[in-house]
């Protein structure tokens with residue numbers, strides 16, 4: 001099956017207009033079939049040894065969201081203190097989550113023991129299962145963008161908070177908590193770029209030929 005030019009352009013449009021969304025959720029409900037589509041897209045991600053180590057916990061209960069939000073607030077305060085004073089002033093202006101505003105949260109987990117102790121492709125680098133779960137998140141993120149749904153990744157939260165709030169067993173790794181919902185806008189650029197926190201690195205600096213090149217590998 002060949003991808004047509006129009007379809008190709010749609011894929012790139014989706015990739016380049018995807019954003020991490022925190023502040024522009026409208027609160028509109030996500031229809032069941034749309035949610036199922038983005039979760040199915042996530043489930044069709046590549047995975048080491050076809051291990052499919054992920055699970056998706058959909059959170060739509062407001063008391064549960066409140067517990068998670070309190071966990072974020074705590075962790076965010078501690079995180080802010082790690083930056084220099086100048087950066088702290090800027091840091092506290094950022095909105096780094098949309099836990100209560102987004103109609104649903106999706107916690108993505110990784111079962112590192114799924115399909116037994118020896119997994120094809122994971123025999124040398126054991127962390128390949130974690131990377132596979134992250135592939136599922138990227139699929140979900142892009143599928144969501146194609147559905148005009150925003151996604152915001154919340155990583156400033158202790159695993160214990162999510163584990164307790166969502167009843168996640170001790171042997172299951174927590175990869176991400178995602179806020180998902182319709183949004184009033186997708187910004188043109190990452191908020192951290194617009195705010196001058198960090199610039200986008202030129203793609204040419206990230207590309208090396210045949211060997212690591214210091215000149216190109218620099219900032």
Ligand SMILES: Cc1cc2nc3c(=O)[nH]c(=O)nc-3n(C[C@H](O)[C@H](O)[C@H](O)COP(=O)(O)O)c2cc1C
Nearest residue numbers: 018019020022095096097153154155156190191192
């Ligand atoms: C692994 C990962 C964790 C992230 N955690 C957070 C987070 O806790 N809070 C937040 O506001 N954004 C978080 N982000 C979003 C990044 O800040 C964002 O992707 C980056 O600034 C580029 O912006 P864009 O996604 O809109 O292109 C995370 C992104 C990734 C990939």
